[in-house]
Amino acid sequence: MGIPTLVAMLVAALAVIGVLSFREEYSLFVPGLLQGAVLTLQIAVLGSLLAVVMGVLAALARLYGPAPLRWLATVYVEIFRGTSALVQLFWLFFVLPQFGVTLDAFPVAVLALGLNVGAYGSEVVRGAIQSVPRGQWEASTALNMSRPQMLRRIILPQAFIAMIPPWGNLFIELLKSTALVSLITLSDLAFRAQQMNQTTLKTVPIFTLVLLMYLVMSLAITIVMRLLERRASLGLARGRAA
Incomplete structure (x- = not known):
């Protein structure tokens, strides 16, 4: 599906929300749901940034780090891939205080989701780096580059393109996992929808709006990643041509 189609879907979803917000049975819920959507988006953005940082660091540590770092990175990846995101969320919020570490709900949400997705992302980064043709490494060695120089100038720019779709x-x-944060008292989009549904029993308008809001956010992410992939591909093509 091309970017114009995705943009058309995004515009259509926004238009539907706009039209519904003028209907009496929907307009009552729009302000509260938008507040929840803002919190959801904040958690998603900060969690994604943390995930990228942890994914890249863990992948590089597992590939090129000394033995202790490789071991730590492997432990991190296996723990966060092998256990439920919900359990991780509960552990950080309810168990850590038993050890004298108390965190507010918002940083717990960012940490849990970011670390969870970062563990999966580390495999994406590792696979992308290893997919770069061997000849690129040999050419870099022939140019007398150090490993950090190889990674920064040759390997990572090529691997970056392969990382974008899975990321x-x-x-x-x-x-979508941000819906779990309602279980640690955060009033995200899903939590506000549940509260409104319990007090009004207006299931159809509430969850129609929620569905559309999640769709808008996911389409926005997809469009941004497609544009980033296109720009990275063009930049790499220009670099090879030069």
Whole structure:
């Protein structure tokens, strides 16, 4: 699906929300749901940034780090891939205080979701780096580059393009996982929808708006990642031509 189609879908979803917000049975819920959507988006953006940082660091540590760092990175990846995001969320929020570490709900949400997705992302980064043709490494060695120089100038720019589509999928999964944060008292989009539904029993208008709001956010992520992929591909093509 091309970018113009995605943009058309995004505009259509926004238009539907706009039209529904003028109908009496929907307009009552729009302000509260928008507030929840803002919190959801904040958690998703900050969690995604943390996920990228942790994914890149863990992948580089596992590939090129000394033995202790490789071991730590492997432990991190296996723990956060092998356990439920919900359990991780509960552990950080309810168990850490038993050890004298108390965090507010918002940083816990960012940490839990960011670390969880970062563990999956580390495999994306590792696979992308290893997919760069061996000849690129040999050419870099022939140019007398150090390993950090090879990674920064030759390997990572090529691997970056291969990382973008799977990272886009992970960001969307993180966005949808934000619905879990309602269980640690955060009033995200899902939490506000549940509260409104319990007090008004207006299930159809509430969850129609929620569905559309999640769709808008996920389409926005997809469009941004597609544009980033296109720009990176063009930049790499220009670099090879030069």
